[in-house]
Amino acid sequence: MAWDVVSKYKLDMTGSGDNTAPLSLLAIDIALLAADNRPLPKLVFSEGICAFSQWPDLAYSRLHMAADGHCILKHIGAGNAVTIDGSLRGVGCWDYQFDGFTVQPGPKSQHSLVLNEVHWSCFRKISAQGAGPPAGAIKFCGVRQNFCVATRFDDYECIVQYRPDTVVSHDCIGMWLDGPIPSRAQVQNNGPTTQAFFTNPNICFCAIGFYLASSNNALVVNGAVQNCTDTGVVIAQGGYNKFMNMDLEENKFDIRTVAGKAHSNKFWRPGNFSGYHVDLAGWNNTIVHDVQDGMFGM
Numbered sequence: 001m002a003w004d005v006v007s008k009y010k011l012d013m014t015g016s017g018d019n020t021a022p023l024s025l026l027a028i029d030i031a032l033l034a035a036d037n038r039p040l041p042k043l044v045f046s047e048g049i050c051a052f053s054q055w056p057d058l059a060y061s062r063l064h065m066a067a068d069g070h071c072i073l074k075h076i077g078a079g080n081a082v083t084i085d086g087s088l089r090g091v092g093c094w095d096y097q098f099d100g101f102t103v104q105p106g107p108k109s110q111h112s113l114v115l116n117e118v119h120w121s122c123f124r125k126i127s128a129q130g131a132g133p134p135a136g137a138i139k140f141c142g143v144r145q146n147f148c149v150a151t152r153f154d155d156y157e158c159i160v161q162y163r164p165d166t167v168v169s170h171d172c173i174g175m176w177l178d179g180p181i182p183s184r185a186q187v188q189n190n191g192p193t194t195q196a197f198f199t200n201p202n203i204c205f206c207a208i209g210f211y212l213a214s215s216n217n218a219l220v221v222n223g224a225v226q227n228c229t230d231t232g233v234v235i236a237q238g239g240y241n242k243f244m245n246m247d248l249e250e251n252k253f254d255i256r257t258v259a260g261k262a263h264s265n266k267f268w269r270p271g272n273f274s275g276y277h278v279d280l281a282g283w284n285n286t287i288v289h290d291v292q293d294g295m296f297g298m
Contacts (some may be wrong), residue, residue, distance in 0.1 A: 001044040006050075013048025020052045034060045043219035045071045045101070050137070051079030059084045059118070061091045067100035071233070078108040086117035087147075096121035103142075104129045110140045116181060118123065119149040130160035131172035139207055141173040147180040150195040157202040174203030174225070177215035177238075192216050192238055196208055198223065201246075209251070212238055212262075219244065226250050235285070237261040244268045253277050257285040 007011055011021040013137045026043070033040055040063050047069025052074050055262035058065070080104055086093030095119055103112040109132035115121075128142030142158035145151065158174035177193040192214035201223040203209040209225030212218065215238040224247035225232040232251040235241060236258045248254040248270045257265060259281035278287065 002044050004046070006042050006046045006048070009053040011050055013046065013050055015051050015072070017051060018076065019050055019055050019063055020054050020056075020077075023052055023056045027058055030058060030060060030063065034200075040064075042066060044068050045102070047071055049074050049104075051076050055080075055082045057085070057088065059086050059088060059116075060161075061086075061092075061094040061096065061097075063243065064097040065099065066097070067102075070102065071100065071113070072102045072104050073114075074104045075106050075109045080111045081105050081109050082112065082119055083116070085114070086119070086149075088161045092117040092119050094121065097124075098122075098126065099124045100126075101130060102127040105140075106133050108132065110135075110143070111144045113143045114146070114234075115144070115148050116146045116149065117149055118145070121148075121151045122154070123152065123156065124154045126155075126156050128158045128174075130158065134171050138248065139171055139173050141176040141211075142203070142206070143174075144176040145193045145196065146178050147191060148177075148193045148196065150197070151193075151274050152197040152199075153201065154199045155201075158206060159202065160206065160255045161205045164205065173208045173211045174206045174207070175201070176211045176213060177218060178213040195219075197221075201225075203228070208232075210234070210238060210243075212241060214238055216240055218242070219258030220246055222246060224248075228252065231256050233267075234258075234264050235262040235282075238261070239264040241265045242268070242269060246270060251277075253279070255280065257282045 011019050042064040046068050051074040075083040103111045109167045112128040112131050131140035173195045179192050194216045198220040202223045205227045209228050209232040210233045212235045218241040222245050228251040231253040232248045234256045255278040257280050261281035264284045
């Protein structure tokens with residue numbers, strides 16, 4: 001059955017208090033259920049602003065978290081805002097569901113949402129309101145996936161303009177796909193993020209929309225990446241990634257693939273045909289205008 005997390009743990013949803021302590025109690029209760037191999041409840045957060053300085057460890061397979069109404073997870077601490085770290089238990093986190101939340105970073109935040117080894121999971125209607133300001137040359141991300149397999153995002157958005165203030169920078173990356181974090185590099189069977197699936201993403205007014213640092217077989221269907229001050233889509237390493245019918249426009253540069261590391265990636269009808277700017281380095285990276293040109297024939 002579902003738990004009303006706000007009532008059960010007496011969360012302050014006004015945005016003025018720090019909910020780190022009651023969220024930690026929630027994590028303890030979930031850990032006890034998981035240790036007994038009992039079914040985990042659906043965790044429902046009612047509308048409001050849930051401020052916290054540190055997000056708890058809630059990386060348990062088959063856990064379902066959902067917002068009932070407009071629920072903002074507001075990070076008031078330092079470091080990453082929300083982290084779901086499946087690497088902590090050595091086997092990854094599977095069949096996770098995270099629905100309807102807005103993640104709001106603060107001036108000391110880094111990435112807004114980090115997924116480490118989260119596999120075969122679904123994130124629906126997630127909004128990242130940018131990320132924390134850069135640390136020198138390092139840009140932070142709305143979402144960063146590290147060695148995730150077959151995880152899906154439906155209607156994801158990263159739009160800094162939605163912020164009611166100006167504490168975060170536009171100099172961020174909407175979605176980053178990569179291998180395992182360096183401290184987990186010894187984990188067996190790790191590799192690039194693979195089979196990531198996106199439907200109708202909307203990434204606007206960032207530095208970079210999608211950055212594929214290490215990704216194979218990602219599929220992006222519909223949506224838009226617009227008004228990026230650097231590049232709409234960067235594929236630094238990996239192959240067989242496909243962007244299908246996604247609108248790319250008003251970006252300083254629309255598509256970049258890296259020579260020697262990016263291969264066999266395809267963009268089908270990327271929109272804005274009259275004015276997009278591309279640099280398709282590497283090999284067999286192509287823009288496809290018609291289905292018969294071989295969108296899926298790889």
